[in-house]
Amino acid sequence: MNLMTDAAAAAAADAAELGPSLTLRDEMLAAGLLIDTGENGLYGRSQTFEDVLDRLNVAITQLGKDQQPEVLRFPPAMRRTDFEDSEYLKSFPNLAGTIHSFCGNDMGHHRLLRALDDAMAERDDDRDDAWMEQQKPTRVVLTPAACYPIYPVMARRGPLPAEGRTVDVLSYCFRHEPSLDPGRMQMFRQREYVRLGSAEQVMAFRQMWIERGELLVELLKLPVEVDLANDPFFGRGGKIVADSQRAQALKFELLIPVADPRGKTACLSFNYHMDHFGAIWKIVCDDGSVAHTGCVGFGMERITLALFRHHGLDVNAWPDEVRALLWGDTEARVAHAMQMTQTATAGGDPA
Amino acid sequence: MNLMTDAAAAAAADAAELGPSLTLRDEMLAAGLLIDTGENGLYGRSQTFEDVLDRLNVAITQLGKDQQPEVLRFPPAMRRTDFEDSEYLKSFPNLAGTIHSFCGNDMGHHRLLRALDDAMAERDDDRDDAWMEQQKPTRVVLTPAACYPIYPVMARRGPLPAEGRTVDVLSYCFRHEPSLDPGRMQMFRQREYVRLGSAEQVMAFRQMWIERGELLVELLKLPVEVDLANDPFFGRGGKIVADSQRAQALKFELLIPVADPRGKTACLSFNYHMDHFGAIWKIVCDDGSVAHTGCVGFGMERITLALFRHHGLDVNAWPDEVRALLWGDTEARVAHAMQMTQTATAGGDPA
Known part of the structure; x- marks a missing residue:
């Protein structure tokens, strides 16, 4: 799943709305x-x-x-458990940022790097995020x-x-x-x-x-x-x-x-x-x-x-x-x- | 996938190694x-x-x-693209923290909250992270x-x-x-x-x-x-x-x-x-x-x-x-x- 396109589209809409007044x-x-x-x-x-x-x-x-x-x-x-308790996710699920890490072994690492190489062959804004498939949730979230x-x-x-x-x-x-x-x-x-x-x-x-x-x-x-x-x-x-x-x-x-x-x-x-x-x-x-x-x-x-x-x-x-x-x-x-x-x-x- | 157990086990091993000198x-x-x-x-x-x-x-x-x-x-x-370029993932994939967010709609939000409710019925350390299945990678990673x-x-x-x-x-x-x-x-x-x-x-x-x-x-x-x-x-x-x-x-x-x-x-x-x-x-x-x-x-x-x-x-x-x-x-x-x-x-x- 590639968010770049969504985010770029949102930014473009934002820019259009903000008009020339940036x-x-x-x-x-x-x-x-x-x-x-x-x-x-x-x-x-x-x-x-x-x-x-x-x-x-x-x-x-x-x-x-x-x-x-x-x-x-x-x-x-x-x-993370404190954040879950806070009920923030009831009100603002879209704003929260959770932190994820790679928790695999050598084999997983090779898979990650292969996917990353493929992505980096593309232009910056077209890169996919397939290398992140192995990222697992950690016990912490952003404040x-x-x-x-x-x-x-x-x-x-x-x-x-x-x-x-x-x-x-x-x-x-x-x-x-x-x-x-x-x-x-x-x-x-x-x-x-x-x-x-x-x-x-x-x-x-x-x-x-x-x-x-x-x-x-x-x-x-x-x-x-x-x-x-x-x-x-x-x-x-x-x-x-x-x-x-x-x-x-x-x-x-x-x-x-x-x-x-x-x-x-x-x-x-x-x-x-x-x-x-x-x-x-x-x-x-x-x-x-x-x-x-x-x-x-x-x-x-x-x-x-x-x-x-x-x-x-x-x-x-x-x-x-x-x-x-x-x-x-x-x-x-x-x-x-x-x-x-x-x-x-x-x-x-x-x- | 529940990281709690892994992390708790790692912490226990760490504590055992560090012995009484904490x-x-x-x-x-x-x-x-x-x-x-x-x-x-x-x-x-x-x-x-x-x-x-x-x-x-x-x-x-x-x-x-x-x-x-x-x-x-x-x-x-x-x-994220700058981070990918840095080759940090070649050397320290396990240390990096990527930031993920919920990008779904009302239906996805209901699913998230149901999964969270189920998790919170458990003791803090036994909670699963199934609610995070919809978290998608953002364009930013932790420094x-x-x-x-x-x-x-x-x-x-x-x-x-x-x-x-x-x-x-x-x-x-x-x-x-x-x-x-x-x-x-x-x-x-x-x-x-x-x-x-x-x-x-x-x-x-x-x-x-x-x-x-x-x-x-x-x-x-x-x-x-x-x-x-x-x-x-x-x-x-x-x-x-x-x-x-x-x-x-x-x-x-x-x-x-x-x-x-x-x-x-x-x-x-x-x-x-x-x-x-x-x-x-x-x-x-x-x-x-x-x-x-x-x-x-x-x-x-x-x-x-x-x-x-x-x-x-x-x-x-x-x-x-x-x-x-x-x-x-x-x-x-x-x-x-x-x-x-x-x-x-x-x-x-x-x-």
């Missing part, structure tokens, strides 16, 4: 800020791009510092969202303390959606603060982070718009689930015009999972009730792209306030802005 | 420096672990600064070593300048080798400096980095031993290739006792690829000859683990010189040490 992608590539790998949605990053992203990351750290989160970092893969690995870890620790927990994660994530829109990468980084506790704790956390998210984006001199949203649930039944998610106001997004002329791009999201993950992994509060969870997710590449889109490709020419925030005393500037808007007071005590 | 792994988990995910070789990292690794990374940047490398960062996956994505990118730029190129990369890499030895993770970070140019340029680069690698490890107060080495080539023919690699002295490793009681662990490697990658991707020097390449690779998790192994789990109790190097003025200390040993002079001009 400006940002082309400009970022031409300026060497993103590096073409030949695969849509898979880019190298220049030192300048990474520097902006790292400094943005520092600003996010300062914004969440008073919450005293536990900082955990996971590699971009998770245990679909940065917070997924933490729930089973938190469950193993026993009941939450009375004040709940707040966790800080950052990871490359994978989503199988090859696109010419650079705001829709196949591999991208998500920074998240995750809250585990009572429904009240999680709802207060989410409200606080909507305000802080707006503050961050204002400090970055980017246009701010927060709206009710839904995830892209798969299949015919997906619309019903999406409608229900909207009716319950479980998801909000902070939208910024990035690269897609068809609409704004979600750069931050504010999610209330109710007791979904708590029930799956048996995470309980100190009173024995099932824990509720929620998270704020920062699309690191998307916000970085938004900065280049709105302030230009030359970081030295960015507005003074933005330069001062990212390359100056980030800690003091974020603290000052939080005091001014009193989001620090409102959210100072997560309990 | 001390470092257990201690790192107990101290919360590594976080158990339930899968061997897949760990979360605490803030302290990441802090050490980040500071080590800064020291490596200082050590290579005079080379003025081009800094590029790639996500932990690469285009096996940090430098792989750069060769096709460099080739597209046309002939190398007369002084060649030096590139700085860092990426999570995947190798399918579940192990109880924390020095052998399935997902780990590699930092690399990669040199592209004439054979002389690459050989001089490698010699310089053997000296600088030794210097770094001395500054970290870890035991230094550099030895000729070979890669773990697959299959019956693998020994012949390994012998040839040794006979040509293509690979050296800096070995440090880490967690494996059976032997030391390669924490840095110094590799000369001859014109292997140059020929595959048609990378040419300014005189039209095929480019040679080489790289120095830093196993970021391995060096970090070595620091905990030799200096203890409490970073505050580490030797003063090591603390000063990592948490003090890293730039000045590295520069001073390089002047003292004159590796700066020897390698100052990469051309």
Whole structure:
């Protein structure tokens, strides 16, 4: 089975829909800020791009510092059984990436290499993938969202303390959606603060982070718009689930015009999972009730792209306030802005 | 096909061989420096672990600064056709990880979920993977070593300048080798400096980095031993290739006792690829000859683990010189040490 044709067709359709407005992608590539790998949605990053992203990351750290989160970092893969438990496959089977390996012997290896030789006799885009017939599923899958690995870890620790927990994660994530829109990468980084506790704790956390998210984006001199949203649930039944998610106001997004002329791009999201993950992994509060969870997710590449889109490709020419925030005393500037808007007071005590 | 049993058997054999000496792994988990995910070789990292690794990374940047490398960062996956071209599958088919996705419709999704439901009725370790039968290969594979994505990118730029190129990369890499030895993770970070140019340029680069690698490890107060080495080539023919690699002295490793009681662990490697990658991707020097390449690779998790192994789990109790190097003025200390040993002079001009 050859996916090249399907993927190429999808990319062509995508390009047709995006029309002539692929400006940002082309400009970022031409300026060497993103590096073409030949695969849509898979880019190298220049030192300048990474520097902006790292400094943005520092600003996010300062914004969440008073919450005293536990900082955990996971590699971009998770245990398959945990992923199966998460029910991600019910909602987004098409986006998940599973990891497969060759587990055969010398004879199988010869077969693999013969098939590979045959494929490589063809042009790149016409190569078939017959050599992969022997690839077997491993025990790991790619991380679909940065917070997924933490729930089973938190469950193993026993009941939450009375004040709940707040966790800080950052990871490359994978989503199988090859696109010419650079705001829709196949591999991208998500920074998240995750809250585990009572429904009240999680709802207060989410409200606080909507305000802080707006503050961050204002400090970055980017246009701010927060709206009710839904995830892209798969299949015919997906619309019903999406409608229900909207009716319950479980998801909000902070939208910024990035690269897609068809609409704004979600750069931050504010999610209330109710007791979904708590029930799956048996995470309980100190009173024995099932824990509720929620998270704020920062699309690191998307916000970085938004900065280049709105302030230009030359970081030295960015507005003074933005330069001062990212390359100056980030800690003091974020603290000052939080005091001014009193989001620090409102959210100072997560309990 | 159920890999659980194989993997569990391999892990059991591994544990038997490693005997009672799994001390470092257990201690790192107990101290919360590594976080158990339930899968061997897949760990979360605490803030302290990441802090050490980040500071080590800064020291490596200082050590290579005079080379003025081009800094590029790639996500932990690469285009499949480039991976196929690399000939990695000839040597290490068993270590590679390919990424697969569900590409079906509603009916296929129902079939997937039914198979998943059946599997989840079993105990975690007995679950089958029948739901994955519909997973199809995507156009991307996991990065096996940090430098792989750069060769096709460099080739597209046309002939190398007369002084060649030096590139700085860092990426999570995947190798399918579940192990109880924390020095052998399935997902780990590699930092690399990669040199592209004439054979002389690459050989001089490698010699310089053997000296600088030794210097770094001395500054970290870890035991230094550099030895000729070979890669773990697959299959019956693998020994012949390994012998040839040794006979040509293509690979050296800096070995440090880490967690494996059976032997030391390669924490840095110094590799000369001859014109292997140059020929595959048609990378040419300014005189039209095929480019040679080489790289120095830093196993970021391995060096970090070595620091905990030799200096203890409490970073505050580490030797003063090591603390000063990592948490003090890293730039000045590295520069001073390089002047003292004159590796700066020897390698100052990469051309």
